[in-house]
Every structure is written in structure tokens, then in C-alpha cells.
Amino acid sequence: MHTGTTSMQTSEALKKVVVFTLFGLTAVVCIVPFFTMIINATHSARALSSGVYLLPGDMFMENYRTLIRRTYIWHGFMNSATIAVPVTVGACYFGALTGYGFSRFRFKGRNILFYGILGTIMIPPQAALVGLFEFARGLGVLDTYWGIILPGIVNPQAVFWLRMYTDSAIPYSLMESARMEGCGELRIFHSIVLPLLKPAIATIAIFSFVQIWNNYIIPLVLINTRRKYPLPVQIAQLDDVWQQDYGAIYVGVTISVVPIIIVFFILSKRIIGGLTLGAIKG
Amino acid sequence: MASKSARKYSITGLYFILPFLVMLLLFRLYPLLFTFQISFMRWDLLSPREFLGLANYQRLVADPVFLQSVWNTFLIWLMNVFFRLGVALVFAYFLSQRFFSRSKHFFMAVFYLPNLITATSIATLFAILLDWRTGTFNFLLIELGLIDQPVYWLNSAFWARAVTAFTIGWMWFGYAAILLMAGMSAISEDLYESATIDGANEFQKFRRITIPLIRPTLTYVFVISLIGGLQNFDIPMVLTDGLGSPDRSILTTVMYLYNQSFRNLNLGYGAAISFGLFAVIMAVTAASFRTLYGNRDGIE
Structure with a gap:
């Protein structure tokens, strides 16, 4: 082992950067579908069929009204x-x-x-x-x-x-x-x-x-x-109702998902702590 | 005195568990046994039941659609389990490192989040994100220059299975990582220290200390994934028209059971599928638990 203190610190730091990047990217993969869901819920079906949106639009209420009508x-x-x-x-x-x-x-x-x-x-x-x-x-x-x-x-x-x-x-x-x-x-x-x-x-x-x-x-x-x-x-059954009005479907999915996310972030410590309850103790 | 009070409490204890036992018999075991009985009959809800003997089971073992549904179910599980457990293992290893103490909870929460969301919501979301003509995913790939033409993902047998497998893996890797991390945290620090003194590097320590010592947790997570995988229904059901299209490539056993029983109203045959599935799950669970406990005494 010829590694000096400084190079060990460097490799430690490098490891940290790699792991944080990996975790960050995975976190993005976990969150992006929900983020896209919320953004898409605010755009009209026609707009959605022509591109990707990163910012919210103003069609949420319109989509919402379509959704609850049907x-x-x-x-x-x-x-x-x-x-x-x-x-x-x-x-x-x-x-x-x-x-x-x-x-x-x-x-x-x-x-x-x-x-x-x-x-x-x-x-x-x-x-x-x-x-x-x-x-x-x-x-x-x-x-x-x-x-x-x-x-x-x-x-x-x-x-x-x-x-x-x-x-x-x-x-x-x-x-x-x-x-x-x-x-x-x-x-x-x-x-x-x-x-x-x-x-x-x-x-x-x-x-x-x-x-x-x-x-x-x-x-x-x-x-x-x-x-x-x-x-x-x-x-x-949302997409049985209309094949095409995806804006409204996004709103429907959002209504079912967002409350769970909110409750999860309030109770996350207890939920994650409780996960190992069911597992066999090594 | 002592025997008197012991007898008194013995009756009291039964009173406490009696309501649960009655409900268990009525609402869980009775429907199960009833299903078993129906599996020997022909029944379409309208005409009277007709006893068939083993005919439904004979049909089952020769039914190419049933066999395909078992194969699909297994394949979709296989397509995600090693990826899922591999990612979970690596992530659990990093999460149990000291430098993660501060952001650990945040990452665990984010990785676990998809597991809590209703599966049908996730499948509906993925189905429209992956839509051929209007799906955001295709537009994203086109903008990034990865594809020229929109891909009809859910119209290809391979991609339909891959999407199903990915969705399940995405929902469950965080759960596996948290359980494995809990297993790793229970390993004594002394073991690693003495290995370091003996000149072991990080990878050697991981292979020779971590992996063997978390084997029970690893097996548990594996078995849970297999039992859950064999019951796969919600996601493929929503991703397709309910028939497992294209070409029944994501028709799972439970979907077939549901379709035969409640769409075609072949309740007798559906019941036989239920018990076919039940038998497979029991066999797999028993085999897995034998691997889990079989070598406990270190005889390998």
C-alpha cells in the first residue's frame, strides 16, 4: 500500500462524486415520470401530440372539466x-x-x-x-x-x-x-x-x-x-373513455398520484422504517 | 390456585383470537376451498354447474395459451429481477457507507416512492407517455436525436415485455435496496476492520463478507420478487387491451385467469387456473425457503 493520505482523500472524493452522480441520475429517473405527468396535465391534447414540454401550460382547468364531465x-x-x-x-x-x-x-x-x-x-x-x-x-x-x-x-x-x-x-x-x-x-x-x-x-x-x-x-x-x-x-379505465384526450387522462392520473406523494413525504420516515418489519432478521 | 388461573386464562385467550379465526375461515379459506370445488366443474353462471372430474386440469396442462401465459409471467420476472436486485445491491452498499449519513434518507425516500403509487396509475401514465404518435417519450428521443421516427413501443412483443419488466423493476428496486441496506447495517464493523488489516480491498470485502452475511435478506427479497412476479396483473392489464397484446406477449397467468373466469365466464376453468397458479407459487416458495434455511448449519 503506497497510497499517501492525499491520494486516498482524492479517491474518496472521486468515489463520492461518482456515487452522487449515479444516485442523482436514478433519482431523476424516479421523479421525471411524475414531473412530466404534472406538466402534461396542463397542456391540451393537441399540444401534447406535437412535442415535449418542460414548463406548465394553462389548459389544466380545461382538461379537468373534460375529465369530470365524462x-x-x-x-x-x-x-x-x-x-x-x-x-x-x-x-x-x-x-x-x-x-x-x-x-x-x-x-x-x-x-x-x-x-x-x-x-x-x-x-x-x-x-x-x-x-x-x-x-x-x-x-x-x-x-x-x-x-x-x-x-x-x-x-x-x-x-x-x-x-x-x-x-x-x-x-x-x-x-x-x-x-x-x-x-x-x-x-x-x-x-x-x-x-x-x-x-x-x-x-x-x-x-x-x-x-x-x-x-x-x-x-x-x-x-x-x-x-x-x-x-x-x-x-x-380512463383511456377507454376517450382514446385521444391525453390532457384529461394526465389530469386523472395526477389526481390519483399527487395525494400519495404528499402523504409519503409527510410519513416517509415511518414508512421506510416500517419496511424492514416484514423482513427476516439476518 | 395456579392451575385454576391457568385454565381461566386459557379460555380467555381463545376469546381474543376467535373473531379473527371466524373471519379468516369465512372470508379467506371458504372462498379458497369453494374455488377448489368449482375447479372440478363446468360453470358459466347461467346454467347449473356440471361435475367434470379432472377435465379442467387435463385441459389446463395441454392449453397452449395457459402455458404461454406462465412463460410470459416468468419471462417478465426474469427480465427485471437480476437487474433490479443488482441495482439494489450496489445502491444498498453505497447507502450503508458513512459518507451518506446526511442525504441517505432523501435518496431512500425518492427510490422508494414509485413503490407506493397505485400500479394502475403508473401503468396508465406509462402507456400514454409511450404512446406511438402522441407520447412524450418518443418526442423526447426525437429531440435528443436518438431516433428519427416515433417507435410503436407497445406494438412489439419484445418492447411490451421490456416496458412491463422495467416498470416493475422501477417500482421495486428501492424496496429491495432498503431491505438489503438494513441487512448490511447489521454486519459488525469489526469484520471489515480485520479484513482491512489483512489487506483485503473493497471488492474482496464486499464479496467475502457482505454478500455471505446478507444472504438471508437477499434470498428473502428474491422470493418476494418471485411470488409477486407470479401474481403479475395490474401493469400488463392496463398497458394492453387486457388481452396481453401484441400476440399475447404480456398475457400473464393472472390475466388469463381473470379473462377466462370473468370475460368468457368459464368459471370452472378459471378456478382450475387459480389452483394451477397456487400450486406453482407454493412449490416455488417451498423450494426457495429450503434454499434459505437448508444450509443454515454451514454444510454446503
Whole structure:
């Protein structure tokens, strides 16, 4: 090793420049489609068919009016919320209830049941599609959100994570002293355990919400009224509505994408921190 | 006293998990078993179901469209997985370097962003950006002088697959990079230091220390990509007319399952496709987890 301090510093600096350039270019590749989407949403279809634009135009409202005249984009937004809110609340509540039950009580078949529930994570949701359709039809809930919401609440990952979190973060002594004072088991869960699980629940709520918000195939199968479709189905059908009015389509896509970007930049620390929850620890 | 309280709690514990179990049976397992039952029948929603025995499965293994859809699905996964994991590995390595401590979070956030966006929105966006006559992408390439004539990207089997594969890779490389980076951060600094003392260079350290020690994470990311890849639906569905055009080149297994069940109303056959897919995914998952845990004891 004959490298002196200065040349080592130079190579360190050179490495930094190379890596930052690489990362910068990749960041551009990640952002440019969304940037172009917003710019294009402000130009007319005719203008778009003749060139590239780097600056916003003044056709946004015009495109927007075309869009809402012919599509149900805001209905889609409301429909998605109508599905995602109860699913998220339900997945978190039952995930916590079940995870706590597994974590703090001994009963026959506990391990078999726990690993059985865990095993259902591997079942691809599409495998049950035909049966789910017929089940919903039999119950008379086709074209309603029940067939999406009820299976959505059953979230084995939430059970798994909340059991692990309860194992490590809820002291037994708290429950014991509450029991001494004559607290019922369900009340202990609701007024002592649930508040302590909040940080874990917040992370799970975000992922559960994103997953159900972005779901496409299940509503596509179970819903058959255009006005009732959630946002991903509305967006997927935008170019069926008009083949050519791309300005309006860009507006529609923008409406579906920008709120997610905004929420992501508010919650990014928690989201990225939560990603490694599901991964196996080396 | 002790046994009494233990018995009391045993019942209480079951009460806590009972609601979830009931819902799991009703809304997840029942539809699955029902699908399995339907896979042995002929059924078009209108006429009564008719028991066919194994006929749907016999048809499945000889159906060239099904086999093609499996091949397409696999090919699209193959076209992006090594690129995706390669990029993720290199990026994870740089992100775990000390000089990145300040801008690390920013880059991770930007690389991860596409993963959160609704897949159908991304596919719709890419479809119009890549449009033959009016797409911005073609105009950009013409302005840059890279092409003379607009290219009809989604009319070519190769490019349709490549676009699908790129879109999926673009959505998922950040996720893989973050997981791999977390794996790398868990490696003890001492290992690298003693390797440095022994005269190992950066690349040797990466190959001999980093890679072996993040193997579980690497396998996990690989398996996740494979399971997700086999369920590929949203993006190819939106990029084409739903039939996987051109020439069914991006018709995936789940698209075929959807089309047979809900467009052609061959629900029995669609159910058989579901279980064909299910079997493939279970086999692949089991095989991958055997590789993951099989050599745990260092017997290689």
C-alpha cells in the first residue's frame, strides 16, 4: 500500500462524486415520470401530440372539466376511502386483539393456530377469486363493498407484527395490577394495552391502507357499476373513455398520484422504517 | 390456585383470537376451498354447474395459451429481477457507507416512492407517455436525436415485455435496496476492520463478507420478487387491451385467469387456473425457503 493520505482523500472524493452522480441520475429517473405527468396535465391534447414540454401550460382547468364531465374520478376517490378506512381500522383492531391473545395467554393449540394463520400469508389472493365472487353473489353483496372490506380486514401480517410487538413491549406487571383492581380482560386490552400498541399500529395502519387503496383486481371482479369503482379501476379505465384526450387522462392520473406523494413525504420516515418489519432478521 | 388461573386464562385467550379465526375461515379459506370445488366443474353462471372430474386440469396442462401465459409471467420476472436486485445491491452498499449519513434518507425516500403509487396509475401514465404518435417519450428521443421516427413501443412483443419488466423493476428496486441496506447495517464493523488489516480491498470485502452475511435478506427479497412476479396483473392489464397484446406477449397467468373466469365466464376453468397458479407459487416458495434455511448449519 503506497497510497499517501492525499491520494486516498482524492479517491474518496472521486468515489463520492461518482456515487452522487449515479444516485442523482436514478433519482431523476424516479421523479421525471411524475414531473412530466404534472406538466402534461396542463397542456391540451393537441399540444401534447406535437412535442415535449418542460414548463406548465394553462389548459389544466380545461382538461379537468373534460375529465369530470365524462368520468367518476372523485367518486372513485370517495369509494376508495369508503373501502380503505374500515379495512384499515378493522385490520388494526383485530390484528391487535388477536396478536395480544396469542402473546399473553396460553391455551391449547396456540402454536398450531398461530403458525396456521401465518401460513395463510402465502395464499395468493387471486387463487380465491372465483370462490369469492360466488360467495359474494350468494350473499347478495355483489356490486357492494362488503366483498372487499370483510376479506380485507383479515390481515395475518398485522396479527404477526402485533404479536411480536406485544411480546417485546407490553410489561406483564401492568396487566397484573389491573387484574388485582378487578379490571375485566377486555377492558385491560382496550384501556391499557391498545394505547401502548399505538406506535406499531400506526405503522401497520399505513401499510394496510396503502395495500387496500392500490388494490385493483378484487374490485374489478366484485363491482360492476362504473360509478362505484374505487380509484385504481377508475384510472385503469380512463383511456377507454376517450382514446385521444391525453390532457384529461394526465389530469386523472395526477389526481390519483399527487395525494400519495404528499402523504409519503409527510410519513416517509415511518414508512421506510416500517419496511424492514416484514423482513427476516439476518 | 395456579392451575385454576391457568385454565381461566386459557379460555380467555381463545376469546381474543376467535373473531379473527371466524373471519379468516369465512372470508379467506371458504372462498379458497369453494374455488377448489368449482375447479372440478363446468360453470358459466347461467346454467347449473356440471361435475367434470379432472377435465379442467387435463385441459389446463395441454392449453397452449395457459402455458404461454406462465412463460410470459416468468419471462417478465426474469427480465427485471437480476437487474433490479443488482441495482439494489450496489445502491444498498453505497447507502450503508458513512459518507451518506446526511442525504441517505432523501435518496431512500425518492427510490422508494414509485413503490407506493397505485400500479394502475403508473401503468396508465406509462402507456400514454409511450404512446406511438402522441407520447412524450418518443418526442423526447426525437429531440435528443436518438431516433428519427416515433417507435410503436407497445406494438412489439419484445418492447411490451421490456416496458412491463422495467416498470416493475422501477417500482421495486428501492424496496429491495432498503431491505438489503438494513441487512448490511447489521454486519459488525469489526469484520471489515480485520479484513482491512489483512489487506483485503473493497471488492474482496464486499464479496467475502457482505454478500455471505446478507444472504438471508437477499434470498428473502428474491422470493418476494418471485411470488409477486407470479401474481403479475395490474401493469400488463392496463398497458394492453387486457388481452396481453401484441400476440399475447404480456398475457400473464393472472390475466388469463381473470379473462377466462370473468370475460368468457368459464368459471370452472378459471378456478382450475387459480389452483394451477397456487400450486406453482407454493412449490416455488417451498423450494426457495429450503434454499434459505437448508444450509443454515454451514454444510454446503
